[in-house]
Amino acid sequence: MEKKMASVQRFALLGSGFIGQVHAANLAAHPGISFDLVCDLDPTRAAQVAQQFGAQAGSVEQALRSDAIDAVLIATATPTHADLLEQAVRAGKAVYCEKPIDLSLARARDVVKRISPLSVPVTVGFNRRFDHSHQQLKARFKAGVIGQAELIQMVCRASELPPLSYLQSSGGQMRDQAIxxxxxxxxxxxxxxxxxxxxxxxxxxxxxxxxxxxxxVLIMRLRQGALAQLDNTRRTAYGYDERISIMGSEGMLASDSQAVRGATLWQGQNITQPGLYADWFSRVRETYYTHLDAFVRHINGEEVQGLPGLIDGLRAQAIAEAAQLSLTRGEFVHVEQI
Amino acid sequence: MEKKMASVQRFALLGSGFIGQVHAANLAAHPGISFDLVCDLDPTRAAQVAQQFGAQAGSVEQALRSDAIDAVLIATATPTHADLLEQAVRAGKAVYCEKPIDLSLARARDVVKRISPLSVPVTVGFNRRFDHSHQQLKARFKAGVIGQAELIQMVCRASELPPLSYLQSSGGQMRDQAIxxxxxxxxxxxxxxxxxxxxxxxxxxxxxxxxxxxxxVLIMRLRQGALAQLDNTRRTAYGYDERISIMGSEGMLASDSQAVRGATLWQGQNITQPGLYADWFSRVRETYYTHLDAFVRHINGEEVQGLPGLIDGLRAQAIAEAAQLSLTRGEFVHVEQI
Amino acid sequence: MEKKMASVQRFALLGSGFIGQVHAANLAAHPGISFDLVCDLDPTRAAQVAQQFGAQAGSVEQALRSDAIDAVLIATATPTHADLLEQAVRAGKAVYCEKPIDLSLARARDVVKRISPLSVPVTVGFNRRFDHSHQQLKARFKAGVIGQAELIQMVCRASELPPLSYLQSSGGQMRDQAIxxxxxxxxxxxxxxxxxxxxxxxxxxxxxxxxxxxxxVLIMRLRQGALAQLDNTRRTAYGYDERISIMGSEGMLASDSQAVRGATLWQGQNITQPGLYADWFSRVRETYYTHLDAFVRHINGEEVQGLPGLIDGLRAQAIAEAAQLSLTRGEFVHVEQI
Amino acid sequence: MEKKMASVQRFALLGSGFIGQVHAANLAAHPGISFDLVCDLDPTRAAQVAQQFGAQAGSVEQALRSDAIDAVLIATATPTHADLLEQAVRAGKAVYCEKPIDLSLARARDVVKRISPLSVPVTVGFNRRFDHSHQQLKARFKAGVIGQAELIQMVCRASELPPLSYLQSSGGQMRDQAIxxxxxxxxxxxxxxxxxxxxxxxxxxxxxxxxxxxxxVLIMRLRQGALAQLDNTRRTAYGYDERISIMGSEGMLASDSQAVRGATLWQGQNITQPGLYADWFSRVRETYYTHLDAFVRHINGEEVQGLPGLIDGLRAQAIAEAAQLSLTRGEFVHVEQI
Known part of the structure; x- marks a missing residue:
C-alpha cells in the first residue's frame, strides 16, 4: 500500500461577487490549489477578479467540461446553486457549494437524492464549523470534559442591517442567518x-x-434529551456578537463573544475595553480558508472530521423550515427527520 | 409642614426555618427595626432563634393581636402564606410576605382582591430586584442608555439539587424558581x-x-414588542450562574455571572480564575437585607422605587402558570393579564 | 490532655479616631471578644464610641491596671505606639498594635528587645496579609504550584490624596504606605x-x-535570589489599585486589582465595566476583622499561620528605612538584617 | 502641485536566517514591493529562500551596486549590521536595518554620524512600535485622555529559553531584549x-x-518627571507576556497581555481560559509587516509617524548601556544623552 500523494486541485470559481471574491483570495493563497478559472454572469467582473488572482475568466460550461478543472466553488446567486451543483457533480467535479443548496427544501432534497449516489466530494458552506474557538469547544466536549450535554445557548447577532433588497430574497432570518x-x-x-x-x-x-x-428567539429539544436556545438579530449597536455555550452534567464549555485587541482605559469608575468585532465578516473571515483547506484535504483522500456534506445541508434546512413555520403559526413544530 | 420622623418598626417573624433565620439576622441587624417576636410551629426552634437574636418566642395570635407589633415577616411554609397574609393585613400589620402568595393563582387573586383595599403596606419576597448589579442595569436602562429594549436574555442556574421532598411540594420549576x-x-x-x-x-x-x-428553556413576547428568553437548571457543575442582559436599539447592558474573589493561576496554556459563587444563597444573601430595608423605608412613608407589591406577586405567578401550561401542553400559551 | 476552651477576651481600645472606630466595630462584632473599654485623649469621642458599641469609656491607666481587661488594641497616634505597647505588654495584656511600632527603627528595636522575652501575645497591624485573595495566592504558592519564586510584582496605588497635614507626620511614603x-x-x-x-x-x-x-518605583533583591518590584502612588484617577503577582519557575499566581460588581455596557466600539474600588478602605475593610479574629485565636492557643509579630514589624521597617535612604541618596541600599 | 505616485520599491534581503525569512515573506506579500534579491553567506539557503518567494539569489555587492535595487533589508548577524548599513546608505539604498546598529554604542554612533548627513531613508528594527494595541495606547495617550504620564509599567517576558550559543553573542538581556x-x-x-x-x-x-x-527588574526616571519600571525574563511557564501601561494624572491606559482565542471551561470552582500566546513571535509577527509597510510609505514620501530612525537606534542603545552598567556595578546610572 502506498500513501496517496496530495495532488494540486485545479479550481474554477463560479460567481465573483462579495463572497466569491473572499473565496478567490483563499483559492489563490492555498498551496494545494491551482486557481485557474473565474466565471460570472458579469464578464467584466470575472475578468477583473481573474486578473487580480492570476486566473483566467471563462464560462461555466468551460469550467464543467474542461479536463483541466478538478473542482468548482459555487458562490453564485442562491437560486442557481441547485442546478450548478447537480451539473458539476455529474461532470465529476468536486464541489464546494455555498449554502443553501436551494431555498426550497423539497428541491434541495431532490437534487441531493440524485447526486448522492455519484460519490463525488461535495461540501456545503457551513464555514462557521471551522471557527477555531468552536472547534476547541467541540473537541473538548467530545472528549467528555463536561459530560452529557444538557443546555446549549447560542447567540447570533449581526451588527449591521443588510439592504432591504437582500432581505427580500434571502428566504428569511431562519433560512439565511439562523441556519x-x-x-x-x-x-x-x-x-x-x-x-x-x-x-x-x-x-x-x-x-x-x-x-x-x-x-x-428560539428553543429546541434534541433527540437525546438536551435543550437548546438561540437568538438572532440583524443589527446590534455593539458589534458582531456570536457565542455558543454547552452546559453539560459536569461543567460548561463556552466559545464566547470576541473583542478586538487594543488598549484599555481605566478612568474614574469605569474600565473601558475594546468592543466586539465590527461585523460578522471580521470574525469569520478565516473560517472560509480553513473550510476550503479541509475540503482540499478531503478531496486528497484524508480523513477530515466534521466536513459539512449534502446531508448536513438538508438537515439544517429542515430545522430552518420548522422554525419558520413556528414563527408564522405561533406553535411548536416538529422537525422533519431526513 | 414637618418632616415625618422614621419610627422604629417592631417586627414579628412568622416561621424560623432556613429562610426565616436569614430574615431573623437581618431583622436584628437593621437599625430601624426592633425585632421582638419569633413564631414557629416548632416552639423549640422559635425559642432558639429568638434567643440568638434577642427576641421573644410567641404565637402567631400574639403577633397579630399585640399593639406592640407593627409588622410581620411571613416565612412559613407556602400553604400558610395566604391565610397569614390576610390575617396580618386585617390586623393592620405591615407585611413582608415570602413568595408565592399561594401556589394556586386563583386563591392568591382572591386574597389580594380582599386585602388590597385595606391599604396596608405589603411587599412580596422578590428580593432579587435588590441585587446591586441588577439595580444598576435597571437604572441605566431606564435612563435610556441603550434605547428601546429588544432582546432580554436571562439565565437562572442553581448549583445544587434541592432534596426530592422539596421538589415534591414546590409547585414546580416555573412557580418556584423561574418566577x-x-x-x-x-x-x-x-x-x-x-x-x-x-x-x-x-x-x-x-x-x-x-x-x-x-x-x-423559555421564550417570551412582551407587550411592547421585545422578546425574552430564560433558562433554568436545578444544578450546575460550575457554581451558581445568574445573568441578565438587555439588548436595546442602542447597545447592551449586562448584569453578569459573578465569580468569587481570589488568586489567578497562569500556567502552561491556561489562565485559571476563581469560579462562580458556590450557591444561590452566597450571591443573593445581601438582597434580603436591602429588600427589608426598602420595605422599612416604605412603611416610614418614603417613596421607594420598585418595591414588589401584591400585584407583582400575582403577575409573576400568572406568567409561571402560563409557562407551566406551555411545558405540559407543548404549545405557546397566552399569559392571563391581571 | 484536655482541649483548651477558647475563653472570651476582654478588650480595651486605645484610640478612637478613624481607624480606632473601624476596630471598634470589629471588636463589638466578634463573638469571642467582649468589647469593654474605650480610651481616647478626647473623652467626648471616647464616650461616643463606647456608647455606640456598648462599651465604657475610661483611661489608659484603667485599661492597663484592670484585671478585667485581657487585651488592648492600640490605635492611637503613631508616636505613642511604642510606649503603650511596652506598658501593655509589661501589664500582661495581649496587644494588637497598629503599625508602625515607632517611626524610629532604633526605638522600635529597643522596645521589641525589652518586651520580646515577656512572651505576651502581640500582633502588629499588617492587616493586608488577611486579604482573602492574597491568602489564596500564598497558600497556592506555598503548596508549590508555581515552583520557585523568581519575579514578584506589586502595585500599591491609593486613589485619593491624603491631607497635607497627614503627610507631614506620616514618615513618608516608604514608611507609611510601601511598608x-x-x-x-x-x-x-x-x-x-x-x-x-x-x-x-x-x-x-x-x-x-x-x-x-x-x-x-522600587526594585529589590531577595536573599534566595528572587527579584521584586513595587510601585506606589498617593492618588490615581481610576480607583484603588492593589495587585500582587508571583512569577515562579512553573507558572504565575496573581492576586489582581479588584473591580466593584455592577452592570456592563456594550456600546459602539467599547465594553465598559465597573471600575476598581473607590478607595483603599473599601478593599481592605474586611481584613481588619480577619486579622483580629486570627489574633484572638492565637491568644486562645490556636496555631495561627502568618500572624504578623514584633519581628515582622521591625523587618518591614528595616526595608522601609533602606528604601527611604535609596530614595534620598540615589543609590542601591542594603537592608539591615534583623 | 501633483501628488507623488508611489512607486514599487525593489528590495534586496541581506541575511536569510530565521528573521530574514520572516522578512522575506513580508517582502513578497507587500503590493508596493518587488522582492528581487536574496543574499546570504550560505548560498544554498539564499537560493532556497529566493526560490520560495520568487526572487533571485545574489551577492551583497550585487545588491549594493545594482541600479535595479532601491532598498535593502539587513537581517544578517549583528556584527555585520554597521558595515552593511554604511555601505548601503553610501550606495544610496534605502535601508531597513535590524537592531542593533552595532553592539558597541561607540561604533554605532560613528556610523550614524557619518551616514546621517546623506539623507537616505533608514529605519531601525524596532517593530514592536507597530503592535496594534501599543499604537492605540500611544494614540490615546497623545490625545491627552489620561493627562500627564506619571508611572509607566512594562513587562517583557519571553516564554522559551534561547539556546546558550545565542546568549553568548547576544550582548546580554539589556542590549538584546530590554532594548x-x-x-x-x-x-x-x-x-x-x-x-x-x-x-x-x-x-x-x-x-x-x-x-x-x-x-x-529596572526602574527609570524620565526627563519630564515620570517614573518607569520594566521587568524581563527569558522564559515563563505560561506563555509570552508583554504588557505596557501608562498611569497618568487622569487615568490609566493599558496594552495588556494577549491570550489566544479559544473555548473557556467552567467547572467546579474554576473558570479556565485559554492562556497567552505561546511565544513572542506569535504575538509580534504582524508588526514586522506593519513596520515594513510604514517604511515603504516613508520612502514614497508619505508623512509617517513614529518610524524608528537611526537616532532612535542610538538612544535605545544608550539606555541599554546604562542599564547594563547598573546591573554590573550595582548602582544607579545616568544615561548618556545623544
Whole structure:
C-alpha cells in the first residue's frame, strides 16, 4: 500500500461577487490549489477578479467540461446553486457549494437524492464549523470534559442591517442567518433537533414585517434529551456578537463573544475595553480558508472530521423550515427527520 | 409642614426555618427595626432563634393581636402564606410576605382582591430586584442608555439539587424558581409578558419526570414588542450562574455571572480564575437585607422605587402558570393579564 | 490532655479616631471578644464610641491596671505606639498594635528587645496579609504550584490624596504606605529583602517635594535570589489599585486589582465595566476583622499561620528605612538584617 | 502641485536566517514591493529562500551596486549590521536595518554620524512600535485622555529559553531584549530616560551567570518627571507576556497581555481560559509587516509617524548601556544623552 500523494486541485470559481471574491483570495493563497478559472454572469467582473488572482475568466460550461478543472466553488446567486451543483457533480467535479443548496427544501432534497449516489466530494458552506474557538469547544466536549450535554445557548447577532433588497430574497432570518447555528448545534452535539419553538419580530426594520423578522428567539429539544436556545438579530449597536455555550452534567464549555485587541482605559469608575468585532465578516473571515483547506484535504483522500456534506445541508434546512413555520403559526413544530 | 420622623418598626417573624433565620439576622441587624417576636410551629426552634437574636418566642395570635407589633415577616411554609397574609393585613400589620402568595393563582387573586383595599403596606419576597448589579442595569436602562429594549436574555442556574421532598411540594420549576425571573423581567422592562413558550426535561433528576422538570428553556413576547428568553437548571457543575442582559436599539447592558474573589493561576496554556459563587444563597444573601430595608423605608412613608407589591406577586405567578401550561401542553400559551 | 476552651477576651481600645472606630466595630462584632473599654485623649469621642458599641469609656491607666481587661488594641497616634505597647505588654495584656511600632527603627528595636522575652501575645497591624485573595495566592504558592519564586510584582496605588497635614507626620511614603508591601513580600515569599533601589517624585503634590514623594518605583533583591518590584502612588484617577503577582519557575499566581460588581455596557466600539474600588478602605475593610479574629485565636492557643509579630514589624521597617535612604541618596541600599 | 505616485520599491534581503525569512515573506506579500534579491553567506539557503518567494539569489555587492535595487533589508548577524548599513546608505539604498546598529554604542554612533548627513531613508528594527494595541495606547495617550504620564509599567517576558550559543553573542538581556522596551518607552512618552537602576539574576539558566542575567527588574526616571519600571525574563511557564501601561494624572491606559482565542471551561470552582500566546513571535509577527509597510510609505514620501530612525537606534542603545552598567556595578546610572 502506498500513501496517496496530495495532488494540486485545479479550481474554477463560479460567481465573483462579495463572497466569491473572499473565496478567490483563499483559492489563490492555498498551496494545494491551482486557481485557474473565474466565471460570472458579469464578464467584466470575472475578468477583473481573474486578473487580480492570476486566473483566467471563462464560462461555466468551460469550467464543467474542461479536463483541466478538478473542482468548482459555487458562490453564485442562491437560486442557481441547485442546478450548478447537480451539473458539476455529474461532470465529476468536486464541489464546494455555498449554502443553501436551494431555498426550497423539497428541491434541495431532490437534487441531493440524485447526486448522492455519484460519490463525488461535495461540501456545503457551513464555514462557521471551522471557527477555531468552536472547534476547541467541540473537541473538548467530545472528549467528555463536561459530560452529557444538557443546555446549549447560542447567540447570533449581526451588527449591521443588510439592504432591504437582500432581505427580500434571502428566504428569511431562519433560512439565511439562523441556519448556520442549526448546523453548529447538530455538529457540536452530534444530535438532531426534534422540536422547535420560535418567536420573532421586526424591531429594527419594521418595513420587513410583512415577510420576515429581524429579531428572534428560539428553543429546541434534541433527540437525546438536551435543550437548546438561540437568538438572532440583524443589527446590534455593539458589534458582531456570536457565542455558543454547552452546559453539560459536569461543567460548561463556552466559545464566547470576541473583542478586538487594543488598549484599555481605566478612568474614574469605569474600565473601558475594546468592543466586539465590527461585523460578522471580521470574525469569520478565516473560517472560509480553513473550510476550503479541509475540503482540499478531503478531496486528497484524508480523513477530515466534521466536513459539512449534502446531508448536513438538508438537515439544517429542515430545522430552518420548522422554525419558520413556528414563527408564522405561533406553535411548536416538529422537525422533519431526513 | 414637618418632616415625618422614621419610627422604629417592631417586627414579628412568622416561621424560623432556613429562610426565616436569614430574615431573623437581618431583622436584628437593621437599625430601624426592633425585632421582638419569633413564631414557629416548632416552639423549640422559635425559642432558639429568638434567643440568638434577642427576641421573644410567641404565637402567631400574639403577633397579630399585640399593639406592640407593627409588622410581620411571613416565612412559613407556602400553604400558610395566604391565610397569614390576610390575617396580618386585617390586623393592620405591615407585611413582608415570602413568595408565592399561594401556589394556586386563583386563591392568591382572591386574597389580594380582599386585602388590597385595606391599604396596608405589603411587599412580596422578590428580593432579587435588590441585587446591586441588577439595580444598576435597571437604572441605566431606564435612563435610556441603550434605547428601546429588544432582546432580554436571562439565565437562572442553581448549583445544587434541592432534596426530592422539596421538589415534591414546590409547585414546580416555573412557580418556584423561574418566577423570580418573571418578576425581574417585568420590573426591568416595566412591560408585561403576553405569550410564553417553554420546553423542559428532567435531566439531572429523572425521578421527578412525572411531575416536574429540572432543566428548562423559555421564550417570551412582551407587550411592547421585545422578546425574552430564560433558562433554568436545578444544578450546575460550575457554581451558581445568574445573568441578565438587555439588548436595546442602542447597545447592551449586562448584569453578569459573578465569580468569587481570589488568586489567578497562569500556567502552561491556561489562565485559571476563581469560579462562580458556590450557591444561590452566597450571591443573593445581601438582597434580603436591602429588600427589608426598602420595605422599612416604605412603611416610614418614603417613596421607594420598585418595591414588589401584591400585584407583582400575582403577575409573576400568572406568567409561571402560563409557562407551566406551555411545558405540559407543548404549545405557546397566552399569559392571563391581571 | 484536655482541649483548651477558647475563653472570651476582654478588650480595651486605645484610640478612637478613624481607624480606632473601624476596630471598634470589629471588636463589638466578634463573638469571642467582649468589647469593654474605650480610651481616647478626647473623652467626648471616647464616650461616643463606647456608647455606640456598648462599651465604657475610661483611661489608659484603667485599661492597663484592670484585671478585667485581657487585651488592648492600640490605635492611637503613631508616636505613642511604642510606649503603650511596652506598658501593655509589661501589664500582661495581649496587644494588637497598629503599625508602625515607632517611626524610629532604633526605638522600635529597643522596645521589641525589652518586651520580646515577656512572651505576651502581640500582633502588629499588617492587616493586608488577611486579604482573602492574597491568602489564596500564598497558600497556592506555598503548596508549590508555581515552583520557585523568581519575579514578584506589586502595585500599591491609593486613589485619593491624603491631607497635607497627614503627610507631614506620616514618615513618608516608604514608611507609611510601601511598608505594607514590604511585609507582604516577606510573608508571601518567606524570604528576606537584601538590597533595595528606589526612585520617587512628587508628581501629584509638588508641595511635599521637600520632604516626601507621592509616586515611587522600587526594585529589590531577595536573599534566595528572587527579584521584586513595587510601585506606589498617593492618588490615581481610576480607583484603588492593589495587585500582587508571583512569577515562579512553573507558572504565575496573581492576586489582581479588584473591580466593584455592577452592570456592563456594550456600546459602539467599547465594553465598559465597573471600575476598581473607590478607595483603599473599601478593599481592605474586611481584613481588619480577619486579622483580629486570627489574633484572638492565637491568644486562645490556636496555631495561627502568618500572624504578623514584633519581628515582622521591625523587618518591614528595616526595608522601609533602606528604601527611604535609596530614595534620598540615589543609590542601591542594603537592608539591615534583623 | 501633483501628488507623488508611489512607486514599487525593489528590495534586496541581506541575511536569510530565521528573521530574514520572516522578512522575506513580508517582502513578497507587500503590493508596493518587488522582492528581487536574496543574499546570504550560505548560498544554498539564499537560493532556497529566493526560490520560495520568487526572487533571485545574489551577492551583497550585487545588491549594493545594482541600479535595479532601491532598498535593502539587513537581517544578517549583528556584527555585520554597521558595515552593511554604511555601505548601503553610501550606495544610496534605502535601508531597513535590524537592531542593533552595532553592539558597541561607540561604533554605532560613528556610523550614524557619518551616514546621517546623506539623507537616505533608514529605519531601525524596532517593530514592536507597530503592535496594534501599543499604537492605540500611544494614540490615546497623545490625545491627552489620561493627562500627564506619571508611572509607566512594562513587562517583557519571553516564554522559551534561547539556546546558550545565542546568549553568548547576544550582548546580554539589556542590549538584546530590554532594548525594545527602552525604545517603546521613549516612543510612547516622547520623553528621554535620565537615570536607570537595574537588578538581575540568572535564575532560569545559572550557566550564563558569569556574563548575563535571564531575569531582571529596572526602574527609570524620565526627563519630564515620570517614573518607569520594566521587568524581563527569558522564559515563563505560561506563555509570552508583554504588557505596557501608562498611569497618568487622569487615568490609566493599558496594552495588556494577549491570550489566544479559544473555548473557556467552567467547572467546579474554576473558570479556565485559554492562556497567552505561546511565544513572542506569535504575538509580534504582524508588526514586522506593519513596520515594513510604514517604511515603504516613508520612502514614497508619505508623512509617517513614529518610524524608528537611526537616532532612535542610538538612544535605545544608550539606555541599554546604562542599564547594563547598573546591573554590573550595582548602582544607579545616568544615561548618556545623544
Amino acid at each position: 448556520h447555528f442549526f448546523d453548529l448545534l447538530r455538529w457540536l452535539t452530534e444530535d438532531e433537533v426534534e422540536t422547535v419553538g420560535a418567536m420573532g419580530a421586526a424591531l429594527a426594520m419594521p418595513e420587513i414585517k410583512a415577510f420576515d423578522v429581524d429579531t428572534s | 423570580h425571573f418573571f418578576d425581574l423581567l417585568r420590573w426591568l422592562t416595566e412591560d408585561e409578558v403576553e405569550t410564553v413558550g417553554a420546553m423542559g426535561a428532567a435531566l439531572a433528576m429523572p425521578e421527578i419526570k412525572a411531575f416536574d422538570v429540572d432543566t428548562s | 505594607h508591601f514590604f511585609d507582604l513580600l516577606r510573608w508571601l515569599t518567606e524570604d528576606e529583602v537584601e538590597t533595595v533601589g528606589a526612585m520617587g517624585a512628587a508628581l501629584a503634590m509638588p508641595e511635599i517635594k521637600a520632604f516626601d514623594v507621592d509616586t515611587s | 525594545h522596551f527602552f525604545d517603546l518607552l521613549r516612543w510612547l512618552t516622547e520623553d528621554e530616560v535620565e537615570t536607570v537602576g537595574a537588578m538581575g539574576a540568572a535564575l532560569a539558566m545559572p550557566e550564563i551567570k558569569a556574563f548575563d542575567v535571564d531575569t531582571s
